[in-house]
Amino acid sequence: MTTLSWIIAATLLGGVLSVLAAFVFAAYAKPAQVPMLISYAVGALLGAVFIEVLPHAFEIASSAHSMAATILAGILLFFVLEKLVLWRHCHIEECEAHDPHAPPVRSHGHGHDHGRSGLMILIGDTFHNFVDGILVAAAFLANTELGVVTALAIIAHEIPQEVGDFLILLHSGYTKRMALLLNMLSSVAMVVGGVLAYFTLQTVEQWIPPLLGLASASMLYVAVADLIPGLHRRPELAATAQQVLLIGLGIGTIWLVAELAHSHT
Secondary structure (H helix, E strand, O other): OOHHHHHHHHHHHHHHHHHHHHHHHHHHOOHHHHHHHHHHHHHHHHHHHHHHHHHHHHHHOOOHHHHHHHHHHHHHHHHHHHHOOOOOOOOOOOHHHHOOOOOOOOOOOOOOOHHHHHHHHHHHHHHHHHHHHHHHHHHHHHOHHHHHHHHHHHHHHHHHHHHHHHHHHHHOOOOHHHHHHHHHHHHHHHHHHHHHHHHHHOOOHHHHHHHHHHHHHHHHHHHHHHHHHHHOOOOOHHHHHHHHHHHHHHHHHHHHHHHHHHHOO
16 A cells, blocks of 8 residues: 555544444443543553654654654643634533533533534534644654554544534534534545645655654643543542553553554565
8 A cells, every 4th residue: 555545544444433433432322431432542542652653753853852842842732722622622611511421511501502512513623633634644654554553543532532522512402413424524634634744744754753743742632631630530449440451451452553563564
């Protein structure tokens, strides 16, 4: 397969799989099963960052200091984006609505209708998917193994995020079928971002190291700031043991995929 074929396949499959899996969980799975998915996603994200993306990013960076600065700037950037509603679609008075553990969204009586919340979900998802497509393309342009691992990690963290998004859309008045259709259309932005990045990054190769740094910052921020705090809501010993096991499983999956990809490259 050519690099462009890998990028198109990974972004298309990633978007479709994420949306379909999230739809099944949001529409049919028990709420108690969502934290298990989140724990696994944390492990996949951390595994991708520390096993594959960061080591390769430091290898091809002009200097370790510049790469560290890029990662730091990326974390601050994603913090600001989250505050501006674009990255995590968080309405100022409905932040809990994005949390899969939270109760269904209810009106707060301040004139913030659920239709607006649903619209913000779609806008934020489209932007998020576009950026993810660029990051996947940058990884594949570095090497195929890194691309596969990065795509897998993005799929893993997209699913629990999409579960929360689906819940908001359903409580915003959308039917299950319409929510699925709109999220599928939004996922096309990942393919667009990937293809666009393929043609632009090939001519500007110096963009690849900083984009890998931003990919690391993105995955770290999502894991540490978005997903892990939700796991702390279940501090009991049995839940903690289950979370650690699933995080370890997520890391192990990334390691196994990296080893398999490496053996075929």
